[in-house]
Amino acid sequence: MQLRRCGTDGVLVEVDSLGEVEAVRAALAAARLPDVVELVPAARTVLVVTRPGGVPAVRAALAGVDPVDHPAAAGDEVVLEVRYDGPDLDLVAETAGLTAAEVVALHTGADYRVAFCGFAPGFAYLTGLPEPLRQPRLDSPRTKVPAGSVGVAGEFTAAYPRATPGGWRLIGRTDAPLFDPRRPTPALLTPGARVRFEAAR
Incomplete structure (x- = not known):
């Protein structure tokens, strides 16, 4: 998993598979970070947009996530x-x-x-x-x-x-x-x- 800064208030999470994309998206959604404005998954990335100053909390939330072994959340x-x-x-x-x-x-x-x-x-x-x-x-x-x-x-x-x-x-x-x-x-x-x-x- 690689994290790349996107502008001043965003981070692009790069992974290797669709399963890992879902794991990252689910982990960040479950964390309910108050400054996260939007999660945008794609084929191999998740764009995380935050309010000003919200990126460090995103990095901290992802530090303990193993996208390979992280189970997908049970959605509606x-x-x-x-x-x-x-x-x-x-x-x-x-x-x-x-x-x-x-x-x-x-x-x-x-x-x-x-x-x-x-x-x-x-x-x-x-x-x-x-x-x-x-x-x-x-x-x-x-x-x-x-x-x-x-x-x-x-x-x-x-x-x-x-x-x-x-x-x-x-x-x-x-x-x-x-x-x-x-x-x-x-x-x-x-x-x-x-x-x-x-x-x-």
Whole structure:
């Protein structure tokens, strides 16, 4: 774990894996440091923004944290209902050597966690995707992916909160309100949250 100063009131924590990112984020969230303004996890970093003078407390809180052995916190669980009728469902099944029904069973049978958010407001990168569903992005991205589309790409699965371009393989869609700026917490899925997908009946 390396700590790099970011401006006068921030520190960037660099680690080696998504699991370590979650451990650092969870440890700092649990410490409830009064001067921490924001925690921003990414693929291999956590940006910690503090009020003036808050960085030393962050360094002290991290001094006793081993991100490799630190267990992830048990976040709130969000259940997303999905209609598994995506345009790439058959492609994902064929690539994995499975039937479409087996893809759905794998996707709904796994436990996911929000690793970080990015790309678009409310777009959450979820870890926990079963190995057969870890597939590359499309060779040619779509110019417009409909809001609510559920896709897979690499080690992640995600749901698009709004219509945007995108190259993920789309396996379904959800009507869940993934992002609403009028809510106190606009994003439905926030770092550390646990997520489960259910097939719509």
